[in-house]
Amino acid sequence: MAEITDKERTELLYTKLKQVREEVGKVVIGQEYMFNRLLLGLFTNGHILLEGVPGLAKTLMVNTLAKVLHLDFNRIQFTPDLLPADLIGTMIYNQAKSDFEVKKGPIFANLILADEVNRSPAKVQAALLESMQERQVTIGETTFKLDSPFLVLATQNPVDQEGTYPLPEAQMDRFMMKVHVDYLDKESELEVMRRMSNMNFRYEPKTILDKGDIALIRNEINKVNMSESLEKYIIELVFASRRPKEYGLNDEAEYIQYGASTRASINLNLASKFIAFSNQRDYVLPEDVKSVAYDVLNHRIILNYEAEADGVTTRQIIESILRKVTIGKV
Structure with missing residues (x-):
């Protein structure tokens, strides 16, 4: 055969x-x-x-x-x-x-x-x-x-x-x-x-x-291409959670106690590649990163007591980050 x-x-x-x-x-x-x-x-x-x-x-x-x-x-x-x-x-x-x-x-x-x-x-x-x-x-x-x-x-x-x-x-x-x-x-x-x-x-x-x-699929996901601009976009998203004021997120900065860890960058990369593969593409789009951003970041961005008192949620913070950080500005 x-x-x-x-x-x-x-x-x-x-x-x-x-x-x-x-x-x-x-x-x-x-x-x-x-x-x-x-x-x-x-x-x-x-x-x-x-x-x-x-x-x-x-x-x-x-x-x-x-x-x-x-x-x-x-x-x-x-x-x-x-x-x-x-x-x-x-x-x-x-x-x-x-x-x-x-x-x-x-x-x-x-x-x-x-x-x-x-x-x-x-x-x-x-x-x-x-x-x-x-x-x-x-x-x-x-x-x-x-x-x-x-x-x-x-x-x-x-x-x-x-x-x-x-x-x-x-x-x-x-x-x-x-x-x-x-x-x-x-x-x-x-x-x-x-x-x-x-x-x-x-x-x-x-x-x-x-x-x-499963091993073969993992190998295929590993082959999915991610451009350097998208890699930098992921880094900017994570850094925006750590240094929000540098990204014009002044209001959000008052509520963030800790930003996302390095694992967030790694997992955004991996998750985006899976999304691309599942859509039968061998390259990652910005939409792939955005589609997994909330689930990857929501437990890594720690809000303070002021956020709880004002009814501010992690989802709102992440949505603000996605609006402020765009692929064109990376």
């Missing part, structure tokens, strides 16, 4: 991605925005933090995506009494062998749903942090590499709810994106109601991609 060309391979990957969307859509109604952000995180090696009310099919979405992509999936319910060992595993004594052996925890999977992550104390959050950043965990004196791909999808309760432990800025920064998940529209909710009220409804999604395909 003749070897396929690079163009044919890319077209095949596009076709498979379309099939992934269709297959997930047979199980999960609506929530296309969440689905697209999950794919973005998976194919750019970035973790996603979801914030929204319960009952929006987050678990179903991740579980279905894992099946379609032939990946291992674990859901971990974070609670105030959760221990680091419950997450990463521990050493147990084997009486038959008269020796200690490692019992691995649920973190050893490709897709992790960390449900209500801010209900766990700091020690558990720190254990999760190592796995997210280093793609490894340490049990006893042994360090274990996590399988690739490895994606943490965390859900967060509003921080004003009782029994929550706000995630520190250092851990928030490890998430590529913070995505707000909203309710379905009327038509989608009607379809969900009809489907779920049918107790005989069963559908087992088919496997479309595997780990090899």
